[in-house]
Amino acid sequence: MQVYDVEIGSRLWLGSARYPSPAILAEAVRGAGCDVVTVSLRRENAQAGAGQAFWALIRDLGVRVLPNTAGCHSVKEAVTTAQMAREVFDTGWIKLEVLGAGELLQPDVFGLVEAARLLSDDGFQVFPYTTADLGVAERLLDAGCRVLMPWGAPIGSGRGLADPFALRALRARFPDIPLVVDAGLGLPSHAAMAMELGFDAVLANTAVALAADPVRMARAFADAVCAGAAAHAAGPMPVRDFAEASTPVIGQAWRA
Numbered sequence: 447m448q449v450y451d452v453e454i455g456s457r458l459w460l461g462s463a464r465y466p467s468p469a470i471l472a473e474a475v476r477g478a479g480c481d482v483v484t485v486s487l488r489r490e491n492a493q494a495g496a497g498q499a500f501w502a503l504i505r506d507l508g509v510r511v512l513p514n515t516a517g518c519h520s521v522k523e524a525v526t527t528a529q530m531a532r533e534v535f536d537t538g539w540i541k542l543e544v545l546g547a548g549e550l551l552q553p554d555v556f557g558l559v560e561a562a563r564l565l566s567d568d569g570f571q572v573f574p575y576t577t578a579d580l581g582v583a584e585r586l587l588d589a590g591c592r593v594l595m596p597w598g599a600p601i602g603s604g605r606g607l608a609d610p611f612a613l614r615a616l617r618a619r620f621p622d623i624p625l626v627v628d629a630g631l632g633l634p635s636h637a638a639m640a641m642e643l644g645f646d647a648v649l650a651n652t653a654v655a656l657a658a659d660p661v662r663m664a665r666a667f668a669d670a671v672c673a674g675a676a677a678h679a680a681g682p683m684p685v686r687d688f689a690e691a692s693t694p695v696i697g698q699a700w701r702a
């Protein structure tokens with residue numbers, strides 16, 4: 447897939463938080479053949495002294511770093527964090543999170559659009575963490591975004607695709623925009639389902655990091671993403687409300 451004129455090989459993108467150890471994070475990323483890893487500037491800055499070692503580990507992985515503004519609840523906070531991330535990581539890519547109040551960590555779509563416009567005007571390539579709302583998607587594209595990252599479910603919930611209908615509608619409305627399902631995936635089957643709907647990639651963090659064996663789970667997600675993408679390309683059969691005999695009683699067994 448191509449995002450902001452960059453060719454990306456893997457359709458599984460991983461987060462870098464909450465792994466049991468840096469070594470396990472590295473092994474999970476490598477084992478899954480993952481090309482894009484998102485990192486949080488705020489979290490790492492909070493750990494005095496740990497920051498440098500963490501950056502070095504990520505750099506050594508040879509992946510494309512997608513800094514994020516996780517934990518930002520205002521436009522100002524998100525924009526400032528993005529500007530710091532650009533300096534630290536020497537990239538204009540930013541996964542933009544502007545979170546609303548409350549325990550769902552739902553995107554604040556008004557703040558998100560405003561921050562996306564400010565950052566796009568400042569030369570950033572913005573990857574907005576958004577809902578699947580079509581109107582918001584239009585506004586984000588107007589603001590300069592060339593990729594959208596709709597949520598599957600609330601961050602860290604592991605619930606999978608809470609609203610497949612909305613995601614399907616988003617895919618149908620924007621066939622040429624790279625769409626990456628971000629957040630809320632709990633199982634490889636959730637990732638496969640997103641790919642079967644025609645999404646270009648998925649981003650998962652908690653499901654992999656909190657698995658009993660994160661390396662194995664990362665590989666399972668990678669396999670699921672491949673299977674889902676292959677199924678989408680193969681053209682799934684239409685879903686029916688009623689039975690249709692799969693073995694014709696008369697005539698030949700082949701499709702007409």
Ligand SMILES: CC(=O)[C@@H](O)[C@H](O)COP(=O)(O)O
Nearest residue numbers: 461601602629630650651652
């Ligand atoms: C790490 C990161 O960017 C998360 O905010 C992201 O949205 C992934 O969510 P899950 O942890 O639910 O996979």
